[in-house]
Amino acid sequence: MSFQRAQEKLKILADAAKYDVSCSSSGSNRSNTTKGLGDATGMGICHSYTEDGRCVSLLKILLTNYCIFDCAYCVTRKSNDIKRAAFKVQEVVDLTINFYRRNYIEGLFLSSGIFKNADYTMERLVAVAKKLRLEENFNGYIHLKSIPGASDELMREAGLYADRLSVNIEIPTESGLKKLAPDKKREDFIKPMVKVKNEIIQYKAEKKIIKSTPKYAPAGQSTQMIIGASGENDFQIMQTSNHFYKNYNLKRVYYSGYVPISYDDRLPKIGSDVPMLRENRLYQTDWLMRFYGFDVSELLNEQHQHLDLDVDPKLGWALRNLHEFPVDINTADKRMLARIPGLGMKSVHKIINARRFRRLNWEHLKKIGVSLNRAQYFIICDSNQFEKRDLTSEKIKGLILQNSTSKYRKSLSNQLSLFG
Numbered sequence: 001m002s003f004q005r006a007q008e009k010l011k012i013l014a015d016a017a018k019y020d021v022s023c024s025s026s027g028s029n030r031s032n033t034t035k036g037l038g039d040a041t042g043m044g045i046c047h048s049y050t051e052d053g054r055c056v057s058l059l060k061i062l063l064t065n066y067c068i069f070d071c072a073y074c075v076t077r078k079s080n081d082i083k084r085a086a087f088k089v090q091e092v093v094d095l096t097i098n099f100y101r102r103n104y105i106e107g108l109f110l111s112s113g114i115f116k117n118a119d120y121t122m123e124r125l126v127a128v129a130k131k132l133r134l135e136e137n138f139n140g141y142i143h144l145k146s147i148p149g150a151s152d153e154l155m156r157e158a159g160l161y162a163d164r165l166s167v168n169i170e171i172p173t174e175s176g177l178k179k180l181a182p183d184k185k186r187e188d189f190i191k192p193m194v195k196v197k198n199e200i201i202q203y204k205a206e207k208k209i210i211k212s213t214p215k216y217a218p219a220g221q222s223t224q225m226i227i228g229a230s231g232e233n234d235f236q237i238m239q240t241s242n243h244f245y246k247n248y249n250l251k252r253v254y255y256s257g258y259v260p261i262s263y264d265d266r267l268p269k270i271g272s273d274v275p276m277l278r279e280n281r282l283y284q285t286d287w288l289m290r291f292y293g294f295d296v297s298e299l300l301n302e303q304h305q306h307l308d309l310d311v312d313p314k315l316g317w318a319l320r321n322l323h324e325f326p327v328d329i330n331t332a333d334k335r336m337l338a339r340i341p342g343l344g345m346k347s348v349h350k351i352i353n354a355r356r357f358r359r360l361n362w363e364h365l366k367k368i369g370v371s372l373n374r375a376q377y378f379i380i381c382d383s384n385q386f387e388k389r390d391l392t393s394e395k396i397k398g399l400i401l402q403n404s405t406s407k408y409r410k411s412l413s414n415q416l417s418l419f420g
């Protein structure tokens with residue numbers, strides 16, 4: 001493959017891969033100073049987290065952007081008039097090794113459009129991982145995208161060579177999927193997810209008995225949902241997430257604000273805003289469900305179907321449940337401390353540790369690094385100062401927004417004027 005052709009393919013297939021956020025992505029500034037293959041500037045280098053929490057840079061590309069499907073929200077859909085390209089299996093292997101040797105990357109994130117059919121495509125994705133592991137002795141991180149509808153046998157093989165597998169749900173509800181991706185069926189996503197979940201459980205169990213049992217997808221499986229393409233409310237989105245976390249042992253659900261890319265009556269118009277703030281609020285809600293002991297129904301339900309964009313979901317919940325406050329910092333249990341707006345789990349642990357030695361007042365809290373900007377309205381401690389009780393939720397919200405330094409502040413400015 002000539003250098004120019006390789007660069008052209010890389011440009012097309014790295015650009016097409018950027019819409020997939022199921023590995024936490026950001027750009028790289030590493031540039032080519034030697035005129036060799038592999039200028040990483042803007043060429044699909046992203047970052048992700050391994051099984052042990054290390055941040056690694058990955059070459060993020062599609063095997064091909066040819067696709068037999070026509071999902072309305074996807075830039076790779078067959079009806080879209082774009083430049084197409086496809087890598088051969090060996091080309092991806094060579095590129096990965098080349099970038100790896102130059103220290104540009106520590107691993108590979110490989111996805112693909114579907115050419116011919118699911119198995120034909122999945123077979124090639126697996127072949128890349130297999131060659132890297134067995135022929136190149138590559139021990140870097142590999143994240144493979146599972147192609148919906150791929151056979152059980154290919155999914156079993158994929159997990160033996162990849163660290164992480166993901167299959168994207170894309171659209172949060174079945175009705176939305178039917179509307180925007182009529183070629184796809186929900187079962188086609190579920191089947192590989194079930195297979196991966198069962199294999200992970202089985203391999204882990206076998207490893208306890210036979211130490212030489214290989215690891216199967218040690219970094220687990222993840223999925224991605226597109227937000228704002230198909231009209232679902234936040235309640236529906238988080239119910240779907242909750243269902244997938246509980247039933248398929250997912251490590252992560254990624255939320256990707258829809259970037260308008262096509263003139264299609266079924267979709268938001270080109271030029272409409274990407275719902276970045278909404279995406280951020282969904283991530284915060286996801287975090288509260290997984291690490292702060294919140295049930296999805298506490299944050300979103302039939303009566304409250306949309307997250308408040310002005311405030312983070314924990315603050316939103318607290319403002320709707322003022323009867324649960326103030327919380328006494330010196331006596332509250334861990335579950336309730338974790339529900340105080342503005343307190344992360346780190347602060348919760350610091351408080352629990354510190355109060356073993358003394359009753360805490362405002363000064364102690366500040367000294368151990370607890371941020372009181374939001375928390376002050378919801379707690380009491382061993383002090384009479386700073387009594388912020390008997391304020392209404394509207395008043396508290398106004399006071400907090402006035403002092404907010406959120407990067408989304410611009411979009412909150414209209415709201416702020418209401419509290420002037």
Ligand code: SF4
Nearest residue numbers: 067069071074077113
């Ligand atoms: S199958 Fe995947 S790559 Fe093909 S159009 Fe649909 S979302 Fe895009």
